[in-house]
Amino acid sequence: MNEQLKELAEQLDANGWAAELLDHRWRLVWVSDELLAVYGESDTEQLGVGGHVLAARGRVLSRGTITQDSAERWLRLNGPFLLHDAGGGAEQFAEMLDPEAAGTLRDCEPRPAPPAWTSTVDFARDEFFGRFTYLVERVHDVSGELLGYLVVYTLDVPASTAALLLRGDRAMHERMAALVRPGQRSAAVLFADLQASGSLSRRLPSSVYFRLVRDIRTALEATVAGRGGIVGKHAGDGVSALFLAEQLDSASGAARAALESARGLPGAVREVAGGLADEGLPIDPDDCLLKIAVHWGPSLYVGQVASQGRLEITALGDEMNEAARIEQCAAGGQVLASKALVERLDEQDVAALGLDPSRVVYRAIADIEGVDEKAKRDAGSVAVADLL
Missing domain, CATH: 3.30.450.20 (PAS domain)
Known part of the structure; x- marks a missing residue:
């Protein structure tokens, strides 16, 4: 040439x-x-x-x-x-x-x-x-x-439409683009949802609740993106995310990124709620608590789902259902991490997280007080610990 x-x-x-x-x-x-x-x-x-x-x-x-x-x-x-x-x-x-x-x-x-x-x-x-x-x-x-x-x-497409991509995180878009061929992948899974969102939505003016949910979701997604994750399907007032071992160099790297994200989410929500309260809006940051779960999927089926209006990454596998049940069992302010995820961490990542795995005490989902029958059926034997 x-x-x-x-x-x-x-x-x-x-x-x-x-x-x-x-x-x-x-x-x-x-x-x-x-x-x-x-x-x-x-x-x-x-x-x-x-x-x-x-x-x-x-x-x-x-x-x-x-x-x-x-x-x-x-x-x-x-x-x-x-x-x-x-x-x-x-x-x-x-x-x-x-x-x-x-x-x-x-x-x-x-x-x-x-x-x-x-x-x-x-x-x-x-x-x-x-x-x-x-x-x-x-x-x-x-x-x-x-x-x-x-x-x-x-x-x-018009430049004004393409510019919508600028609102997202470029690195995460590139991670999504790399999954054009669906297949089995190892990944850490994160679920987070706003506790008592129904009560908040009834108590707050609709315009204020919209801003709260929008700003919280933006903060949650930024936290996930900043640690190498991929935001999954939008669900209600929360977020789901995947941290792929192949994109974070190892299973331990993916588990660490998921836990770091999970620990960072409560602070991100408090900052958002506090900012809105400082504007004089009727929001109490203490009412804005997240229920958070992190779990490990050793062989999830992961790929892109493209529709007329959006491109999403979705994952299929029993662990996705289990992660959703773990999140439902979390009390506001808890980060429930599964034993399967914690035991993916190597010594270096354990130290970075400030954990001592030998001292972590787990409980089976079925043994947590107030757990419903569906959670017991789908994830009752899954062992979890609060690692916030």
């Missing part, structure tokens, strides 16, 4: 662009890491890098990554430009195309490419689908000689 194109490629990768570079003869010479991730591919040769762009487009079409309509739209728009740069007719590309595409290219009249142009491509992979916008620009050296073409891709 030309040195100037190589420098451009390095800058594009460094800034996270989904992009590709073609040389002046329309050979695909580079694909960015982000575009590889979109395709779900790690081997650039599988996408046709090193060959003509027509062959490369044929590969992604055969994989079902782009639609037939998109491929035809791309060929009608770009065909005249690549024929002009190739200096010949469509027959020289016949072997790269199926008969229908070859016919489309023959209908194209060669003409020089403009400085830049844009269009769309319809993308599909597994259960994910949507439309991307791409922009093509000619790339010249300082003397004006054509080096090739830069193609950058972005989601076909």
